[in-house]
Amino acid sequence: MLSSSSSKPPTQQLLQSADLISQGAEAKVYKAYLRQVSTSCLGPDHGAVLEALEPVLLKYRFHKHYRHPSLDASLTRQRIAGEARALMRCMRSGVAVPGIRMVDVNEGVLGIEWIDGKSVRQLLPGGAELEDISELEEADEMDEIHENGAADPIADYGVSRDALMVMIGVEIAKMHLADIIHGDLTTSNMMLRKQTNDLVLIDFGLAYHSTLVEDKAVDLYVLERAFASTHPDSEPLFAGVLSAYEKRMRKHWLPIKKRLDDVRLRGRKRSMVG
Incomplete structure (x- = not known):
């Protein structure tokens, strides 16, 4: 389980705990696990209940050191957001695509459903x-x-x-x-x-x-x-x-x-x- 005391952002902690699957010129692909949260079943304290771990695929667009940092950050945000929008539009139109599990444009990470x-x-x-x-x-x-x-x-x-x-x-x-x-x-x-x-x-x-x-x-x-x-x-x-x-x-x-x-x-x- 991720340490809440860590000073690193949660997405970076998740990447550290994930298994690297492949790496390309633009991104690294990881397999990680997220806890499913159920709001339909409330616990004794009336809070959401954490259920079983769900495998997810993390696509991490890493920093390009040859680009100016502000340009690199802007391009990364655009590409992560663009891919998420394309997936959402496909899902709304009934196209079979992986579900979106998380989006962190600042860290350059898109988390989607793991397809077995x-x-x-x-x-x-x-x-x-x-x-x-x-x-x-x-x-x-x-x-x-x-x-x-x-x-x-x-x-x-x-x-x-x-x-x-x-x-x-x-x-x-x-x-x-x-x-x-x-x-x-x-x-x-x-x-x-x-x-x-x-x-x-x-x-x-x-x-x-x-x-x-x-x-x-x-x-x-x-x-x-x-x-x-x-x-x-x-x-x-x-x-x-x-x-x-x-x-x-x-x-x-x-x-x-x-x-x-x-x-x-x-x-x-x-x-x-x-």
Whole structure:
């Protein structure tokens, strides 16, 4: 339990007690535990009752020493607040995203629900994760299963690959209908939850609000390239994603499809030019 006598802010105390999961150029990711507080059940002193510990994921945007301190603090606050706003907008629109557990813009920490499950990247062939050794070992085991023709690991979640692609398309469509652009759509940023077999979109660090067809088309193109570069023979898989996306978007689909074709053409031209 955190010491109340400590002079450090509570968020810093929480980070000290947490386990580091991964580190990128912009942030460190930790697993920590928060006590759930129940106000529906009052104790003898009529106060809130502390219940079981709940696992949470802490995203800590650490200080960048190469930036001026005031600029660094301002950018950190904007990015933490922006990610929290994107998650809130998604939740209000019924998009499956992690719940928010805490926000500390001054310390640069966003605490969200811990999703117990595996990333879509881990569950599909060729999707060896590179973030840390334990995930890499798990993904290598998954690839062995795929190569040896053993049972599909997705079957452990009670869904088929086709059904999983439909789930991906539907969640992205709901997000785009809410005018949220993810900014980093990859199969690493989608998780299949163990308890309910729900697909959850994660990591909204680059997300932003936009009504532009171009931005939604680029979001889809980024995912298409992620499928192609990570998962072999993935064209039918991504086609399933687009089919479900189209059905959910309805009248909004045609302009996005046209712009997606344009984005693909620009991408091919850039590849040819080098």
